[in-house]
Amino acid sequence: MADQKALLALQPFIIQAKNAGPAKAVDIITRATEAPGCFVFSELLELPEIGQLRGNGEYEKYYNLLRIFAYGSIMTYNTFPTPLPPLSPAQHHKLLQLSLITLSSQPSSSTTLSYPHLLNSLSLPTTRALEDLVISSIYASLLTAKLDTAHQLVEVSSTAGRDVAGEEIPSMVATLGNWAAQCEEVLGDLEGRMEGIKKEAVEKRKEREEYEKEVALKLESVKAKKDSAASGAGAVGAPGGSGSQVAGKGKRVISEGEEALGGYEDLMDLDEEGGSQGSSGFLGLGGGRKRKGVKVAANKRR
Template sequence: MTDSTKYLQALEEFILLGKSAPGAAAVANIQKCISSPNCFVFAELLELPNVQALVNDAEHKKWVEALKLFAYGSYMDYKQQKSAASDSLPDLTDLQLTKLKQLSLITIASTEPHRLTYPSLQSLLDIPTTRLLEDLIISAVYASLLDAKLDTANQRVEVSSTAGRDVAPGDISNMIAALEGWSASCSSVLTEIEAQIASIQASAVAQRKEQLAYEKLVEEKRKTAEKDGSKGKRVMDHSDNTGFGLGEDEMDLDDGPFDDQGGARKSRKGGNKMFSRKR
């Protein structure tokens, strides 16, 4: 069960009573609701006809204003309005004031996070001691109103998330404008991302084409080199170590055409040619 569902279930009994409780009974129902330790949303109760009818009653309309503060106001608003006109709001009990301060922590964390220091919170919420402030914050954490840690060394409250509160009628247009601005920003970012992706893909295709063209050129050069190399081979038969071939009719002579006695030397192949020496 989510926190929002839990809060709505806690409110359900007060909605059922509010539908059939006019006048003073409606006021009593509001008082019980804002005192309940488990109820932290109030918009549906505020919208009931019996509650809205209290606006026309001078004696009871201040409880409608009090319910509005619990729905989307704060303890700071309560102090300001009471200071401006003491009879504009009822005097709240200590239990009701504590609950309003718990809800105010959500508002401060959401709208003015820079004020989440011990001195600032003590001043805003009229809390005299650090111990009482820490007790209030811990109670809000246990009620699932805040996800927070106390930094006692630096006298700060580190809030990572908060529960949602009821939306005031005048805030709806602001929320719509904020959501439209966020949507436009997201669309702009998506357009930029798509353009970058298209550019990267085009670059990859171009690089691939260049790589294929290069590989094709290398392959053509290799084939041409192999073809030219086979044509340039030199085949030599019956060659000696010098590379000059000797025919079958060529003679292999020793030092000269004469022997030691001056006679003619025969060829090693048995030829009959003779050489004579003049005397």
């Protein structure tokens, strides 16, 4: 989003530079490098109207200045071998902001930058000037960072993009190649771990299925044993029941026999009593008792 805003801020100067002579091109360079929100310059630098300033006497230093704003830093400006135009306050502040982006995004730099390192690299006089620069860069969406004033550190999370010079492309390609190789290595490691996890899952599933089969077989065996024991117990119990019934019937038969035998014994007792009476029984008294005895026996049979 910040890059798009910077490109939009540069568009008016690109339009004004069309068919511009050297003097007008110098004025456009000065105003573009001072304009708020304008932080990319390669599109302007590539215009033929700007390119005509290279090797053109007094105008060449403005071309070099624009190139420093596009690809360089305050360190480049301070150590440039040939004279350059003096910087206005707005130009100086913007070049410091661009330099802070460069320091924060260098591959060799850490995401945490110390105050002494920044003060020395940016040629700033005081800690307050450095903190003001960092804060203004954050508000301009050039940096995402935090100030650790207690430990005098700047913790940078991300930076805006800057123009890329042609001579920087090979190193960028090499950096991207290293990054791609690391990504492939990590991806290969992840794929290997995934395959190991899949194999382990298959083995565990097989073990679980075998265990479940074994449990099912044991349950069937236990059930079969229980069914066999239950059927055997039923076969033994059936004859016992019929035997008891026979025994019961036997008891009733014996009981009825005893009752009949008792009747006969009573009858015999009566006969014996009749016999002890002597001849009277023979004349009819004894016979009457005998009939009585028979009657009693008959009653008992009923």
